[in-house]
Amino acid sequence: MDVLAGMDFGGTSVKIGLVLKNGTLLSHGLIAIDPCADFESIMTAVARSLDSFLNAMPPGGKLVGIGIGTPGFTDEESGVLLEGCRNIPSLQGNSVRRYIADRFGVPTVTDNDATCAASGELLFGAGRKYSNFVLLTIGTGIGGGLVLDGKVFRGARGYAAEIGHMCIDPNGPWCICGSRGCLEQFASGTAIQAAYNQKAAKRGLEAAPSAESVADRARQGDVLAVITMREAATRIAQAFGTILNLLDLQACIVGGGVSRAGDILLGPIRAELPDYCWPLVSRSVDICAAGLSNNAGVVGAAAHMMSRLST
């Protein structure tokens, strides 16, 4: 029984799991990490955790590959994390892939977490129906993945699909990426929570502790939360319109915690899309929620390794 390991590096924890080739999650868990610890300490803890999952694997299970999602940009040749990983500084300049491949002796791939998530959606999620789609993952920031002609598209050097940093408003505020008025500044979890809490404060209402809770409040009929989600939806519709005019896709898939707002977020995106797109292009495009929710990072990373093994 071939088994793949998936790992998903977040700002304060690493999720780890074992996945079968049909996408079934065999076991999973997470370990907390100190994001300011040195590379060796973090990786030792991660490797030990994977050891314990492997020791508990059912008889006949055989580890055939490891997929790892991290924030930022990875050099494909060396696996070294080049940039865009400020939350876990010691990863930058190091190769998670080399460390794990040396330690476990199986094919290992590292890639951007949202690119891994797109692999997961393509193999096991909402993307199974499509050969051309974009995945937008709304978390603390905004990640993106592109599938073109049935394959995850990585660009000339593997840096593609930085959808969170599309310039949505050239007069908007500057962003850490170097651009102005990026999508992330209007529609990330951070932005949604801040927008809601600003509105709430002015009205003497209780602040929301997270973007997910804004989504939940919207579903429960909180008008301010519905307005906040709609404002984010307008910006997402603009980004999707531009992407569709550029790439003529079949679907735009929305994932990440905020996507649990469901049609309260997706409805206005669908309604506003024609304002940002050729009619012929927007017609018959599906705007839908991601199919993988919990453990999407782990399954996506394993799926990303699977697609490497099968080519």
Added chain:
Amino acid sequence: MDVLAGMDFGGTSVKIGLVLKNGTLLSHGLIAIDPCADFESIMTAVARSLDSFLNAMPPGGKLVGIGIGTPGFTDEESGVLLEGCRNIPSLQGNSVRRYIADRFGVPTVTDNDATCAASGELLFGAGRKYSNFVLLTIGTGIGGGLVLDGKVFRGARGYAAEIGHMCIDPNGPWCICGSRGCLEQFASGTAIQAAYNQKAAKRGLEAAPSAESVADRARQGDVLAVITMREAATRIAQAFGTILNLLDLQACIVGGGVSRAGDILLGPIRAELPDYCWPLVSRSVDICAAGLSNNAGVVGAAAHMMSRLST
């Protein structure tokens, strides 16, 4: 000696030429058309013109395929022009490809003119050096073509690369495509000429008869023309930044009549690009002029057919 025919449908004329497989233009010319004439009249004239080119072909020449570029969106299956061809209304709803293929009995392809131009740049122009690039053609409007992983990318239904209709400013004026503040409204030949002439009128200066003449005046040191080109460059830099963040390309190529402004246009695009793009993504991207200029449409259409024949 294998010969391909290329045709390029413009608003008031059709350019026709014969092209060898190495890109050499054997013969070429144009016929004026009445854009309001019926389909049959236009196509009869175009076919007769191609007849005369074929009759004058050197001994041993053999027509092996015909490539045709038109404005708008073509249905790949039927070759029927679906939308986006308001300049020659009678083309819409008809199949130029079927007419020409039936008349000449050789493999024939029709596609968007800018998509054809991208094929031309890839095979014979500035795109030869790259496997991932975008081509922006600045004419009356703005056309676009994408080459990804060494092939012209057409999207799920062949409508990709509508770069002229990327939303650059969500508060900009509405465009015929359904979006607001499209790139075309800021940086097309029409927009550049109008912007220059507005500035000139206020100062009692002579109007420019075309966008190309604004480009020529800029090269001759006309400060107003330089400013106008720079304003267009800012918008193009924004569009390129968004495209690069999305697709991680090696080059952005600028074609069309206005591109003869050369570094007066390309210089500010290069200078402003980092304001709209991840540093890692914009680094080492080439911003350059198209390699094919005169007859780019004819050679591009023939090249588009060639790439079909070779796959």
